[in-house]
Amino acid sequence: MLIMATFVARYSWYEWHHISHIPADWFAGTITVQGEVIENPDRGLVRTQIVLRPDECRDGCDILVTLPMDASVSYGDRVSVQGKVQEPDSFMTDTGREFDYRRYLAVSDIYATMKPKTFTIISSGNGNRLYAGLFSLRKKFVDTIRKLFPVNEGGLFAGIVIGEKSLLPADTLSDFQIAGLTHMIVLSGFNITIVAIFAVTFLAWCGLGYRSRRMGAFVVIPLFVIMTGFGSSSVRAAIMSLLVFFLQVTTRPQHPLRIILYTAGIMGLINPRQVLYDPSFQMSFIAFVGLIYVTPIIGAWFERFGEWFGLRDLLVETLSVQVFVLPYLMWMTGRFSLLIVVSNLLTVPLVPAVMGIGFGAVMIGMVWFPLGRILSAAVTVPLAYMIRIAHGVASVVPLIVTIPPFSAWWMAGAYGIMALLLTNNHHPS
Numbered sequence: 551m552l553i554m555a556t557f558v559a560r561y562s563w564y565e566w567h568h569i570s571h572i573p574a575d576w577f578a579g580t581i582t583v584q585g586e587v588i589e590n591p592d593r594g595l596v597r598t599q600i601v602l603r604p605d606e607c608r609d610g611c612d613i614l615v616t617l618p619m620d621a622s623v624s625y626g627d628r629v630s631v632q633g634k635v636q637e638p639d640s641f642m643t644d645t646g647r648e649f650d651y652r653r654y655l656a657v658s659d660i661y662a663t664m665k666p667k668t669f670t671i672i673s674s675g676n677g678n679r680l681y682a683g684l685f686s687l688r689k690k691f692v693d694t695i696r697k698l699f700p701v702n703e704g705g706l707f708a709g710i711v712i713g714e715k716s717l718l719p720a721d722t723l724s725d726f727q728i729a730g731l732t733h734m735i736v737l738s739g740f741n742i743t744i745v746a747i748f749a750v751t752f753l754a755w756c757g758l759g760y761r762s763r764r765m766g767a768f769v770v771i772p773l774f775v776i777m778t779g780f781g782s783s784s785v786r787a788a789i790m791s792l793l794v795f796f797l798q799v800t801t802r803p804q805h806p807l808r809i810i811l812y813t814a815g816i817m818g819l820i821n822p823r824q825v826l827y828d829p830s831f832q833m834s835f836i837a838f839v840g841l842i843y844v845t846p847i848i849g850a851w852f853e854r855f856g857e858w859f860g861l862r863d864l865l866v867e868t869l870s871v872q873v874f875v876l877p878y879l880m881w882m883t884g885r886f887s888l889l890i891v892v893s894n895l896l897t898v899p900l901v902p903a904v905m906g907i908g909f910g911a912v913m914i915g916m917v918w919f920p921l922g923r924i925l926s927a928a929v930t931v932p933l934a935y936m937i938r939i940a941h942g943v944a945s946v947v948p949l950i951v952t953i954p955p956f957s958a959w960w961m962a963g964a965y966g967i968m969a970l971l972l973t974n975n976h977h978p979s
Contacts, residue, residue, distance in 0.1 A: 557815075561822040568823075570661035571610035576635045580667070583613070584630045586676055590685040591623055593692070594716030595705070598623065601660060602631065613662045614638075614655060617669055625685045626677025633666035645884035647955045653827040688712070694915045698926040703933040707908050709735025710901060722937060725944040727883055730890035731897060731936075733833070733875060742791045742834070745774050747841075747867050748902040754863075768792060789817065791834070810838050829882065833875060840874025841867055843972045848873070865899045872898055877964040880953060888949040897936045904932055 576583075585604040592599040598617045615631055623629065638652040638661075655661070675682070692714065695704045705718035715723060715735040726732050749770040753763040775788045793813040814835050817824065824831040849866045872894050880886060887893065908929040915922020944950070 557818055557822060557825075560819055561826075564822050568656075568659055569610055571607055572613075572635065572662050573607060576662075577637065580632065580634055582630060582632045583635070583664070584628065584672065585613075587623060587625055587627045587629060588612070588677070590625050590688060591621075592714075592716060593619070593689075595619065595701075595719065597716075600629075601658075602629065602664075610659065610661060612658075612660045613664050614660050615664045615666060617666070621669065623669075623671060624674065624682075624689075626682050627674050628672040628676055630668075630670045630672055631664060631666035632668040633664050635662050635664050637661075638663050643884075645952055645955070647882075647884055650827065653823070657821065657823045657828045690916055691912060692717075694912050694919075694922070697919070698912065698915050698922055699930055699933070702937050703930050706735065706933050706937060707904070707929065711905055711909060711912075722940070725937075725940040728885055728887055728944040728950055729893040729940040730876070730879065730886045731893060731940055732883065733872065733879065734897075734901060734936075742771060742774075742788055745905065746771060746791055748906055751863060751902075768796075791838075793817075810835065810842070813838075832878065836875050836878050837871045840871045844870035844874050847972070869894070869898060874968070877961050877968075881956065881958060881961040884953045884955060886951060886953075887943045887946065888951060889943045889946060893939055893943045896939050900932050900936065904929055904936075908933075 589601040598621045708714040708717045750763045753766045911925035
């Protein structure tokens with residue numbers, strides 16, 4: 551009760567102080583707004599989006615501006631845009647679910663959107679130099695992906711590594727949603743967990759102990775976030791991951807759920823909106839619970855098959871995360887194939903290798919493109935295979951189920967049942 555009361559108090563304070571200060575007359579008609587680009591531009595296949603902080607109204611006035619795909623704009627640019635400023639509206643998905651877009655943007659303190667008629671860059675290089683360097687590195691990383699891989703394979707790899715699903719063609723993205731593979735291309739705790747699992751498994755191969763393996767995560771996770779551009783969603787997921795691993799290093803946990811709750815509590819105090827409205831944060835929380843509690847059960851099923859040179863644990867932990875996030879994904883999307891388990895079994899085990907080898911290929915390609923091109927061929931094949939599996943599963947129309955929107959209480963009930971089933975299982979040591 552004390553924790554709940556603390557969260558409610560913090561949420562109320564946060565909602566009171568983090569509100570829109572955009573002048574009402576800005577929504578009345580076409581206006582010209584000048585300001586600074588404060589985030590790394592989100593470059594997709596059909597549009598580029600920037601977060602603009604106006605000069606006239608800086609506190610609580612950030613605007614999400616949608617520009618043409620080829621717009622040449624960077625973090626730290628001062629720009630002038632002319633158009634209509636609009637309040638974000640909720641919209642219905644194709645499965646009948648209402649997406650609260652206003653709340654989603656408010657997590658990042660964005661309170662308006664704009665599709666300008668004219669766009670002009672006034673000056674460049676006005677932002678933080680460290681951030682500018684990181685975002686420049688991310689842009690080079692993404693540009694290298696575009697050069698190394700075909701469109702579909704490059705879009706999938708960018709989604710897996712940095713959560714850049716906007717690079718995926720719409721039909722391929724739809725296939726992944728139906729096949730239950732969207733978790734691969736939304737940067738969240740799932741992606742960060744896969745990175746951590748890969749690092750811990752590799753260090754286990756090297757013979758390091760429990761705490762040493764988790765200390766390795768303290769190096770790998772920040773490097774991953776930095777090299778992928780220091781995006782806000784990756785930072786939130788990484789902070790949650792690092793807090794969990796820190797608590798695991800300082801004491802071998804007997805009550806791992808308590809660790810996750812402490813971590814979620816800390817993140818909730820920092821920004822309580824993300825607990826309620828940020829799918830990335832919610833996926834992170836669920837992924838860690840699945841990793842800790844479901845792994846022993848699935849691991850017992852695989853014991854008879856041997857170690858597979860250490861790959862068995864990697865497969866078990868990856869599947870454990872996916873199994874536990876499934877009710878959440880069903881609540882979020884509502885459309886899936888009855889072959890969802892098959893699609894995950896055939897693709898998820900490849901994710902760590904694709905991330906590791908592909909990341910190395912892109913990094914090398916940024917320095918010496920011909921060698922990166924050669925290495926990328928080893929990743930293009932499994933990426934094409936994963937796309938083929940998603941398309942194949944999504945093409946079996948009779949096995950596609952569309953679930954009408956249902957209350958989050960049903961999802962909570964599903965997790966309650968899971969909790970009861972997991973109660974009597976031993977915690978991992």
